[in-house]
Amino acid sequence: MSDPAPAIGTCPAAPPPASATPCLEVRDLQVGFRLDDGRFVQAVRGVSLAVCQGEILGLVGESGCGKSTLARACAALVPVNAGDVLLNGVSFHGLPPRERRRRRPDLQMVFQDPYASLNPRMTVQETLAEAIRVRQPLRGAALRAAVQRLLTEVGLSAEQAVRYPHEFSGGQRQRIAIARALATQPRLIIADEPVSALDVSIQAQIINLTRRLCRDHALAMLFISHDLAVVHYLADRIAVMYLGRIMEIGPADAVILRPAHPYTRALVSAIPDPDPTREQARSHLLLAGDLPSLLRPPSGCPFRTRCPWAAAACATAEPALLPAGEGRQASCLRLAELPPG
Amino acid sequence: MPLLDVHDLAVRFHTRDGVVRAVEGVSFRLERGETLGIVGESGSGKSVTCLALLGLIPSPPGRIEGGSATFDGTDLLSCGERRLRDLRGRRIGMIFQDPMTALNPYLRIGTQLAEPLTCHGQVGRRAAWAQAEAALQEVGIQDAAARARGFPHQLSGGMRQRVMIAMALIGRPDLVIADEPTTALDVTVQAQILDLIRALQKARGTAMILITHNLGVVAGACDRVAVMYAGRVVETGPVAAVFRQPLHPYTQALYRALPRPAARGVDLYSIPGQPPRLTRPELGCPFAPRCPAAAAICREPMALAELADGHATACVRRQRGEL
Numbered sequence: 098m099s100d101p102a103p104a105i106g107t108c109p110a111a112p113p114p115a116s117a118t119p120c121l122e123v124r125d126l127q128v129g130f131r132l133d134d135g136r137f138v139q140a141v142r143g144v145s146l147a148v149c150q151g152e153i154l155g156l157v158g159e160s161g162c163g164k165s166t167l168a169r170a171c172a173a174l175v176p177v178n179a180g181d182v183l184l185n186g187v188s189f190h191g192l193p194p195r196e197r198r199r200r201r202p203d204l205q206m207v208f209q210d211p212y213a214s215l216n217p218r219m220t221v222q223e224t225l226a227e228a229i230r231v232r233q234p235l236r237g238a239a240l241r242a243a244v245q246r247l248l249t250e251v252g253l254s255a256e257q258a259v260r261y262p263h264e265f266s267g268g269q270r271q272r273i274a275i276a277r278a279l280a281t282q283p284r285l286i287i288a289d290e291p292v293s294a295l296d297v298s299i300q301a302q303i304i305n306l307t308r309r310l311c312r313d314h315a316l317a318m319l320f321i322s323h324d325l326a327v328v329h330y331l332a333d334r335i336a337v338m339y340l341g342r343i344m345e346i347g348p349a350d351a352v353i354l355r356p357a358h359p360y361t362r363a364l365v366s367a368i369p370d371p372d373p374t375r376e377q378a379r380s381h382l383l384l385a386g387d388l389p390s391l392l393r394p395p396s397g398c399p400f401r402t403r404c405p406w407a408a409a410a411c412a413t414a415e416p417a418l419l420p421a422g423e424g425r426q427a428s429c430l431r432l433a434e435l436p437p438g
Numbered sequence: 439m440p441l442l443d444v445h446d447l448a449v450r451f452h453t454r455d456g457v458v459r460a461v462e463g464v465s466f467r468l469e470r471g472e473t474l475g476i477v478g479e480s481g482s483g484k485s486v487t488c489l490a491l492l493g494l495i496p497s498p499p500g501r502i503e504g505g506s507a508t509f510d511g512t513d514l515l516s517c518g519e520r521r522l523r524d525l526r527g528r529r530i531g532m533i534f535q536d537p538m539t540a541l542n543p544y545l546r547i548g549t550q551l552a553e554p555l556t557c558h559g560q561v562g563r564r565a566a567w568a569q570a571e572a573a574l575q576e577v578g579i580q581d582a583a584a585r586a587r588g589f590p591h592q593l594s595g596g597m598r599q600r601v602m603i604a605m606a607l608i609g610r611p612d613l614v615i616a617d618e619p620t621t622a623l624d625v626t627v628q629a630q631i632l633d634l635i636r637a638l639q640k641a642r643g644t645a646m647i648l649i650t651h652n653l654g655v656v657a658g659a660c661d662r663v664a665v666m667y668a669g670r671v672v673e674t675g676p677v678a679a680v681f682r683q684p685l686h687p688y689t690q691a692l693y694r695a696l697p698r699p700a701a702r703g704v705d706l707y708s709i710p711g712q713p714p715r716l717t718r719p720e721l722g723c724p725f726a727p728r729c730p731a732a733a734a735i736c737r738e739p740m741a742l743a744e745l746a747d748g749h750a751t752a753c754v755r756r757q758r759g760e761l
Contacts, residue, residue, distance in 0.1 A: 159624035160595075266712055296479035296651065301695040301708035308705070323624065330697035330706070354699065367629035369654025371696055373678045376657040383633060384626045387594045 118186040119147035120285045120317035126180035128170045138391045140166040142341035151315040155332030163341040164321050168287045202231050202281035209290035211270035215262040221273055222258040228280035247276040268299035285317045325368050329353040337361050340399035347425020358427040360400045441645050442468040447505035449490050456717035460486045462669040471643040475660035483669040484649045488615045493522040527554035531606030535618035537598035541590040548586030554609045573604040596627035617649045632659055665689050668714050668724035675749030685751035688725045
């Protein structure tokens, strides 16, 4: 289970890390839940990764692969079973509660459903003011000015501060959720499917906003999505998860345009291409069957039950994440024997 | 004669906030064996259009205010509930987005599959059960006999959607209406389901209306496409023509807003503003307030006009050759 994956802790050459310590470092993390009937589900099974300042790490995978659990464990919203999460080099889970509260504003989250994550009884002014006052003891006119600066930054007008969440559209609500995340002046934002509930034209607005804010504030971001096109567009590096483990991690172009791991290949091949000629001409790598249950994960490589290249050895040995060219790492025993992607 | 000919369909919802013109003057045709994709964003009227064809608009508050929908000689909008019930499930099948809410959690899967056959009096209960098992096998469900005795909660999302497809096809319909059939599924499962739908459709020559917001799904699965905006069809034509050379500024904008590898590092195109409120009657083009090419003429009443082989646009400026 505890495969050493030393090279992931270090940052890639591009973008150049602004500091030696990554903003977020996850070391061999294990997160599980006890079900009502007493059974135990291991949702995250030994994940290591790092996000540097100014970098967007995309995390992709299908439902149930553990990407949201990983995000929640990073924010200490769920307890971890083993491993560690380091924020700016300090273990977050190991801190005493008071110290953890003091550091928590460094990390903010943006969720998929902005309506469920905004308090319907608070105006935008109240929501943002509360978040600002976590770090800055402002009041009166200065506080109102700070709220207005935030609203302008996310593309809303200052007059909209007096309104309630229900008076906004889905895209505008997501802008408010992003403004609230920025209000504590965080170094790291974890965004869990922030654009998945939005229509294409609105999605483009929020993606542009996210990209601009990350650049302007040199934020580190863990951007979780099941939409590979969105992640490829936005992220510097991409990690692909399957059944609680990382299958492949590396620069965005390498992972999406020239995927190495069989699962990444299947995932990329499954995205329908909006160009009709290309879509109808290309061959799809169709996977057989469904995702195995996390209650009984397959022995060895978790993907072997659906992998077209699985061999007998894949059932016994659990592959480690190893360098696989172009600055990426992949966990597949048969990587060298696979046909070119 | 086309299998389905929808002409000038109008559906309105009479709500406390006013009359919502959900579908306004929608027309399209569907030949036998053909797949028509209807794309559009939330609230564009694509689902309401299809619910209207099936007589499933909740009334009140909804009301079909005009138009006709001729299915193989029968007007679906005026033929009455009895005749509709006779067509639904037998000659017109339906696949909905969320198989968990569309399947009855208390009934065995086989019972639900056999229901359209027994209630149309086509076959007896035992023969219907045998057909249900065969239908499960056909959509790629292993151990079909045991699965038929099982309940929906025992299946994964992809398997449930396969059951929905089996149910839609069990009466050997001429037309299947699929409303976002893969939206709730993961991409690898979506690829499996689309592949299955294509194969079954080809084998049987079933016509299909595929409602989706995903342009990639349309590109892969449809022959023709109708693009809807604010309750109207703004562009329609063969998929290759519409996607290669969109003739309406909204289709162009929708296509440009997709994140693509080539666009990395530059801002994505985004449509300014918000979709219009459907409670305010709009004479002219509903996209005009957000359109970069809008002019005074766009406030005049608009209609689809064919500019190339089967490729029609509702953009007045394009029709006049000004763009």
